[in-house]
Amino acid sequence: MADKWQNGAVRVFNFAAGPAMLPTEVLETAQAELTDWQGSGMSVMEVSHRGKAFVACAAAAEAKLRSLLAIPDNYRVLFLQGGATGQFSAIPMNLTSPGDKVAFLNTGNWSKKAIQGAQRQGLTVEVVADEAESKYTTVPAPGAYTVTDDVAYLHYTPNETIGGVEFDYVPQTSVPLVADFSSTILSRPVDVSQYGLIYAGAQKNMGPAGLVVVIVRDDLTGHARPTTPDVWDYATMAANDSMLNTPPTFAIYILGLVLEWIERTGGLAAMAERNQAKAAALYEAIDGSGFYKNPVAPNARSWMNVPFTLADPELDADFLAQSSAAGMTNLKGHRSVGGMRASIYNAMPRAGVDALISFMADFARRHG
Numbered sequence: 001m002a003d004k005w006q007n008g009a010v011r012v013f014n015f016a017a018g019p020a021m022l023p024t025e026v027l028e029t030a031q032a033e034l035t036d037w038q039g040s041g042m043s044v045m046e047v048s049h050r051g052k053a054f055v056a057c058a059a060a061a062e063a064k065l066r067s068l069l070a071i072p073d074n075y076r077v078l079f080l081q082g083g084a085t086g087q088f089s090a091i092p093m094n095l096t097s098p099g100d101k102v103a104f105l106n107t108g109n110w111s112k113k114a115i116q117g118a119q120r121q122g123l124t125v126e127v128v129a130d131e132a133e134s135k136y137t138t139v140p141a142p143g144a145y146t147v148t149d150d151v152a153y154l155h156y157t158p159n160e161t162i163g164g165v166e167f168d169y170v171p172q173t174s175v176p177l178v179a180d181f182s183s184t185i186l187s188r189p190v191d192v193s194q195y196g197l198i199y200a201g202a203q204k205n206m207g208p209a210g211l212v213v214v215i216v217r218d219d220l221t222g223h224a225r226p227t228t229p230d231v232w233d234y235a236t237m238a239a240n241d242s243m244l245n246t247p248p249t250f251a252i253y254i255l256g257l258v259l260e261w262i263e264r265t266g267g268l269a270a271m272a273e274r275n276q277a278k279a280a281a282l283y284e285a286i287d288g289s290g291f292y293k294n295p296v297a298p299n300a301r302s303w304m305n306v307p308f309t310l311a312d313p314e315l316d317a318d319f320l321a322q323s324s325a326a327g328m329t330n331l332k333g334h335r336s337v338g339g340m341r342a343s344i345y346n347a348m349p350r351a352g353v354d355a356l357i358s359f360m361a362d363f364a365r366r367h368g
Helices: 024-033 052-069 083-095 109-120 234-239 249-264 267-287 313-325 350-367
Strands: 075-080 101-106 124-130 154-156 177-180 197-201 212-217 305-310 340-343
Touching (some): 052 075, 052 249, 052 267, 075 083, 083 109, 083 177, 083 197, 083 212, 109 124, 267 350, 305 313, 313 340, 313 350
Parallel strands (some): 101 154, 154 177
Antiparallel strands (some): 075 212
């Protein structure tokens, strides 16, 4: 089991891909402040988003995010709604005109959805690399694709949540680089200056669902199409500190607590060390078992999402039932991949990974 609440209830190890496990410390702080935030006699969900207290809360969250990621001054940080899926449309609306060309690296499900979003906005989409031949278990090698200067941007997904595929490099291009960091943001240091735009749904490493963070370079704002909704117009939202409308206040508050937790536990360098060690231990257990398999090429294996199959798929139901009874939940793989998937984001402690490895070894002994 993971942790015990102050009331004695036991938390499980939640391996869900998202909404995902949050740090127990963060949840306990939110619990303690839920009915009386900062002496207001109200929860943070009840105070005015335009009041001084919440404006300061949002500003502090942005400042912490800027500090942790070392975001340069010429980038805007936006707290938006609609999830990463909304950005599949919002990015073309802000960065292109109908008929423009854009380039994509296709490494799986979320890349495909981003491609479809661009196509719906009347763009000419050039898929300069498509890993379909490997059934999306690889990433394109550096230099294996060409991006011409006449495209508005190159889009890629650094980590494919469903397939457990992750780039081990940052694509180099002369055009703005756009990246869906939803399942890998805050898991390690990132050189933001290499990107024109980064976007990420909060529900994996940053907080609860309902918030998407966009980090966009100044020169890519102010060009939105006239039909762009104001709430997705980067320049408009930046000018209003992301509060043109009522923002997802609770999600922003939790984001601030998560960022404080990351700071307390050593920052992104320490987070990277822990995440890499967790992933390495789990892959080693899979590879050495003779019972479990991971389909992803070794150089493209995700630190965050680890899919694996059992020697006999008929055992899947037993594995899920027994692991859940042992306090490890949400291990079922995505329907498009099958098998199992362990999502081991920042909040998953090493103890959770060790418990899973121990259970897997015991299950293999009993069913091998």
